[in-house]
Amino acid sequence: MSKEITSRKDDYAQWYNDIVLKAGLADYSAVKGCMVIKPLGYALWENMRDVLDRMFKETGHQNAYFPLFIPKSFMSKEAAHVDGFAKECAVVTHYRLKNDPNGGGVIVDPEAKLEEELIVRPTSETIIWNTYKDWIQSYRDLPLLINQWANVVRWEMRTRLFLRTTEFLWQEGHTAHATRDEAIEETRKMLEVYATFAEQYMAVPVVRGVKSANERFAGAEDTYCIEALMQDGKALQAGTSHFLGQNFAKAFDVTFRDKENNLDHVWATSWGVSTRLIGALIMSHSDDKGLVLPPKLAPMQVVIVPIFSKDAAAQAKINDTAAALMKTLRANGVSVKYDNDDTTRPGWKFAEYEMKGVPVRIALGARDLENNVAEVARRDTGEKASVSLDGLGEHVIGLLSEIQDNLYNRALTFRTENTRKADSWDEFVKILDEQAGFVSAHWDGTGETEEKIKELTKATIRCIPLNNEQEAGACILTGKPSAQRVLFARAY
Amino acid sequence: MSKEITSRKDDYAQWYNDIVLKAGLADYSAVKGCMVIKPLGYALWENMRDVLDRMFKETGHQNAYFPLFIPKSFMSKEAAHVDGFAKECAVVTHYRLKNDPNGGGVIVDPEAKLEEELIVRPTSETIIWNTYKDWIQSYRDLPLLINQWANVVRWEMRTRLFLRTTEFLWQEGHTAHATRDEAIEETRKMLEVYATFAEQYMAVPVVRGVKSANERFAGAEDTYCIEALMQDGKALQAGTSHFLGQNFAKAFDVTFRDKENNLDHVWATSWGVSTRLIGALIMSHSDDKGLVLPPKLAPMQVVIVPIFSKDAAAQAKINDTAAALMKTLRANGVSVKYDNDDTTRPGWKFAEYEMKGVPVRIALGARDLENNVAEVARRDTGEKASVSLDGLGEHVIGLLSEIQDNLYNRALTFRTENTRKADSWDEFVKILDEQAGFVSAHWDGTGETEEKIKELTKATIRCIPLNNEQEAGACILTGKPSAQRVLFARAY
Ligand SMILES: [Zn+2]
Ligand SMILES: [Zn+2]
Numbered sequence: 001m002s003k004e005i006t007s008r009k010d011d012y013a014q015w016y017n018d019i020v021l022k023a024g025l026a027d028y029s030a031v032k033g034c035m036v037i038k039p040l041g042y043a044l045w046e047n048m049r050d051v052l053d054r055m056f057k058e059t060g061h062q063n064a065y066f067p068l069f070i071p072k073s074f075m076s077k078e079a080a081h082v083d084g085f086a087k088e089c090a091v092v093t094h095y096r097l098k099n100d101p102n103g104g105g106v107i108v109d110p111e112a113k114l115e116e117e118l119i120v121r122p123t124s125e126t127i128i129w130n131t132y133k134d135w136i137q138s139y140r141d142l143p144l145l146i147n148q149w150a151n152v153v154r155w156e157m158r159t160r161l162f163l164r165t166t167e168f169l170w171q172e173g174h175t176a177h178a179t180r181d182e183a184i185e186e187t188r189k190m191l192e193v194y195a196t197f198a199e200q201y202m203a204v205p206v207v208r209g210v211k212s213a214n215e216r217f218a219g220a221e222d223t224y225c226i227e228a229l230m231q232d233g234k235a236l237q238a239g240t241s242h243f244l245g246q247n248f249a250k251a252f253d254v255t256f257r258d259k260e261n262n263l264d265h266v267w268a269t270s271w272g273v274s275t276r277l278i279g280a281l282i283m284s285h286s287d288d289k290g291l292v293l294p295p296k297l298a299p300m301q302v303v304i305v306p307i308f309s310k311d312a313a314a315q316a317k318i319n320d321t322a323a324a325l326m327k328t329l330r331a332n333g334v335s336v337k338y339d340n341d342d343t344t345r346p347g348w349k350f351a352e353y354e355m356k357g358v359p360v361r362i363a364l365g366a367r368d369l370e371n372n373v374a375e376v377a378r379r380d381t382g383e384k385a386s387v388s389l390d391g392l393g394e395h396v397i398g399l400l401s402e403i404q405d406n407l408y409n410r411a412l413t414f415r416t417e418n419t420r421k422a423d424s425w426d427e428f429v430k431i432l433d434e435q436a437g438f439v440s441a442h443w444d445g446t447g448e449t450e451e452k453i454k455e456l457t458k459a460t461i462r463c464i465p466l467n468n469e470q471e472a473g474a475c476i477l478t479g480k481p482s483a484q485r486v487l488f489a490r491a492y
Numbered sequence: 493m494s495k496e497i498t499s500r501k502d503d504y505a506q507w508y509n510d511i512v513l514k515a516g517l518a519d520y521s522a523v524k525g526c527m528v529i530k531p532l533g534y535a536l537w538e539n540m541r542d543v544l545d546r547m548f549k550e551t552g553h554q555n556a557y558f559p560l561f562i563p564k565s566f567m568s569k570e571a572a573h574v575d576g577f578a579k580e581c582a583v584v585t586h587y588r589l590k591n592d593p594n595g596g597g598v599i600v601d602p603e604a605k606l607e608e609e610l611i612v613r614p615t616s617e618t619i620i621w622n623t624y625k626d627w628i629q630s631y632r633d634l635p636l637l638i639n640q641w642a643n644v645v646r647w648e649m650r651t652r653l654f655l656r657t658t659e660f661l662w663q664e665g666h667t668a669h670a671t672r673d674e675a676i677e678e679t680r681k682m683l684e685v686y687a688t689f690a691e692q693y694m695a696v697p698v699v700r701g702v703k704s705a706n707e708r709f710a711g712a713e714d715t716y717c718i719e720a721l722m723q724d725g726k727a728l729q730a731g732t733s734h735f736l737g738q739n740f741a742k743a744f745d746v747t748f749r750d751k752e753n754n755l756d757h758v759w760a761t762s763w764g765v766s767t768r769l770i771g772a773l774i775m776s777h778s779d780d781k782g783l784v785l786p787p788k789l790a791p792m793q794v795v796i797v798p799i800f801s802k803d804a805a806a807q808a809k810i811n812d813t814a815a816a817l818m819k820t821l822r823a824n825g826v827s828v829k830y831d832n833d834d835t836t837r838p839g840w841k842f843a844e845y846e847m848k849g850v851p852v853r854i855a856l857g858a859r860d861l862e863n864n865v866a867e868v869a870r871r872d873t874g875e876k877a878s879v880s881l882d883g884l885g886e887h888v889i890g891l892l893s894e895i896q897d898n899l900y901n902r903a904l905t906f907r908t909e910n911t912r913k914a915d916s917w918d919e920f921v922k923i924l925d926e927q928a929g930f931v932s933a934h935w936d937g938t939g940e941t942e943e944k945i946k947e948l949t950k951a952t953i954r955c956i957p958l959n960n961e962q963e964a965g966a967c968i969l970t971g972k973p974s975a976q977r978v979l980f981a982r983a984y
Binding site: 027029030031034035036037038039041042043045046062063064065066067068069070071072073074075076082087088089090091092093094095096097098099105106108117118119120127130131134146150151153155167169 | 519521522523526527528529530531534535537538554555556557558559560561562563564565566567568574579580581582583584585586587588589590591597598600609610611612619622623626638642643645647659661
């Protein structure tokens with residue numbers, strides 16, 4: 001397999017696919033729209049999952065697991081939800097195969113037809129709220145703070161590895177509260193957990209905001225989101241947190257008695273992030289040499305490559321130096337590999353680890369060691385430096401931290417430079433066509449205008465930023481009065 | 493909800509269900525045969541998963557993720573596999589719902605019929621070996637050591653929480669090797685990983701063995717298994733490891749070039765354990781007061797219950813003692829909760845934590861503290877002891893280890909006492925009917941005899957133990973010559 005990848009400039013979409021395939025993150029599968037997540041991609045997902053899981057638990061949530069299948073009738077119980085989700089779904093209609101009497105392998109047994117079809121979950125609000133009905137009777141059962149790690153299926157006609165696949169992995173939080181205020185507080189708290197994760201671990205700066213009515217989750221009263229900007233100037237929704245009001249509680253008749261023995265419906269939230277985050281990670285930091293990973297999430301943070309020496313004493317010194325360095329790094333929780341495979345050359349290894357996004361590479365050669373130094377290369381900038389063996393471990397630990405910060409700052413600078421104000425329709429279109437990025441512009445607040453703008457430019461309202469500055473203006477399309485700018489972009 | 497549970501003596505099956513439901517491990521769901529895994533059950537599964545995952549990684553395996561769906565035609569590619577698995581499956585036939593034109597909610601869109609039906613994976617050999625075809629060309633690509641954590645679906649008519657559910661969670665390892673010997677070595681290595689996990693973490697002694705041809709996995713040349721004995725004398729298969737020969741490599745045409753450039757088919761193994769292990773854990777150790785958990789897997793290892801005092805100084809001393817103890821325990825990696833909820837009484841809490849299987853309970857009362865002691869109760873034996881506050885933390889840590897050992901030894905004694913030799917048909921039937929347990933007996937080695945014994949007694953050959961003693965004898969049913977005893981039991 002050729003390890004060359006298309007440059008971003010030549011074909012951004014192909015560059016993305018090349019990275020996913022050639023870094024070994026994922027592969028296409030025999031099932032249309034479904035991918036195989038390869039070991040490096042899955043290790044990355046495990047690291048993301050472990051950090052998020054810890055953050056969820058620290059904020060009082062517990063994990064549970066609900067069925068993969070949802071009875072078809074559940075999908076129609078919440079009026080808005082059915083329009084949003086009960087459409088492109090995988091439908092299970094039968095529960096048995098049998099040998100083809102005509103000898104053609106196996107066929108579906110027509111006698112094993114389900115009375116009611118089952119939907120492979122596209123999201124689990126319905127099956128979970130049907131369960132919560134049994135779990136919630138009193139204010140003492142609230143709040144109920146549950147998260148699920150699971151696979152979900154949404155039948156997609158046009159798929160892209162990680163960004164949009166028929167099956168994907170995600171987590172979905174589903175919480176129940178006694179009051180509206182508490183549910184809204186939970187919705188915002190989880191948005192902040194996502195934003196913190198994106199910025200501090202993924203090194204991806206995000207805009208925290210609220211969706212317009214058109215872009216709301218089907219069944220939500222408000223959808224909060226974090227939006228990131230990719231290197232091609234397109235936005236990517238990286239996580240959502242929904243305030244569901246009493247909609248699902250009413251649809252599934254989930255009530256509770258408060259301290260005064262009054263009966264009321266429960267208030268709900270749901271929130272989720274998925275393997276799509278891996279797509280966001282790739283497109284935020286990677287370059288034309290391959291994947292670039294933030295050290296805090298990289299499955300392999302440091303690789304040590306020996307420049308083999310034919311002199312036994314010199315080679316022993318290389319091995320000993322590597323062993324001592326690994327010991328120091330591992331004692332500090334750094335994941336490090338010594339790649340002493342002698343069937344491939346150092347240059348091949350360098351390219352391979354660049355492709356796979358290993359943040360720091362250390363080359364150990366006999367001559368360098370004689371001078372008491374090692375060559376340390378950082379993946380983010382490509383810089384190489386001769387570093388003294390004395391304190392090399394501490395230097396590398398500091399460098400990992402520096403790379404993490406640099407990736408974040410670089411992405412933040414990019415976003416700042418690519419967030420522009422537009423005050424007329426022409427300006428708006430010109431920015432979208434010539435520069436892309438976020439466009440901050442006035443909007444008259446109606447769904448019709450939003451829809452029209454989308455039709456004309458393919459740009460959507462990514463969000464109304466939280467704590468948005470209020471400023472009187474005129475809608476870029478209709479000229480009608482507007483009280484604030486909102487953030488537009490073309491998006492993934 | 494009443495917290496009383498049926499006793500094992502009165503109704504063993506009901507006792508089991510009571511524990512699962514009332515300890516809060518799992519719940520029934522709206523989807524026939526599927527369960528909801530509740531927070532305590534899922535936390536237990538997470539602990540099991542984390543230990544196993546570490547053991548898999550230490551033996552060189554990596555995780556990956558393959559599609560939920562399998563094209564129907566894949567199921568018929570391996571001749572034996574199709575008979576074993578392509579039967580009771582969930583079949584996806586359509587990919588879209590639409591609004592019922594007659595206003596009855598949503599219906600399956602007849603226009604959205606799949607060209608080829610998709611099966612929800614009952615196990616993933618076929619989709620994985622279809623992928624391995626692309627990943628393996630040379631001996632340098634081998635061994636390929638991959639594991640997947642996933643949900644699978646097997647349509648079951650009669651289900652029981654954890655023990656047999658339509659959907660369940662599991663891990664499935666799928667490895668590819670250059671030689672037959674290496675694949676067999678892997679099969680046995682992973683069996684030993686499972687046995688070590690069962691014995692050292694679950695505190696469940698297991699018999700390591702090989703299945704008879706009748707009980708082999710569909711598509712395997714040999715199925716290795718670990719078998720445990722439950723308190724009602726029935727056996728439970730706790731894990732299996734399969735040597736698949738070249739069957740799947742041939743079915744999916746997976747070949748490799750060896751060092752001499754010869755082309756050969758790849759050798760395969762697969763191995764798995766599932767949430768069924770939770771059923772085995774429950775039935776090995778629990779009692780008529782509820783769940784009993786081995787300390788190494790218990791989500792909460794220690795609970796501290798204050799006996800509230802109206803004297804502020806005395807209550808402050810209780811709180812301080814709890815805080816100091818928690819600090820010591822947590823520093824030693826012990827998970828501990830201080831339950832100072834003042835809306836429930838200590839006696840209610842004691843019963844609740846007994847039900848939930850918390851290994852050690854510490855009661856802190858003012859009078860005890862004056863005497864510089866605390867009351868420490870162990871869940872396995874129910875014993876209570878007055879323990880000096882000096883060194884209480886160390887005492888508790890030692891006690892957790894003692895409980896772990898005691899659970900294992902108790903289960904081992906039970907199994908030893910319930911493993912009996914039968915040398916005639918009458919003796920065999922009498923043991924099964926009156927005492928249950930494992931029965932070690934001679935068998936003529938034929939599938940027909942095995943089948944006949946199963947029809948007559950409902951007992952199956954659980955396994956031919958590894959390193960089985962060779963001993964000439966006569967088959968208990970046919971009297972034909974036999975070279976060794978095998979292990980029979982009625983089983984879950
Ligand atoms: Zn109602
Ligand atoms: Zn072939």
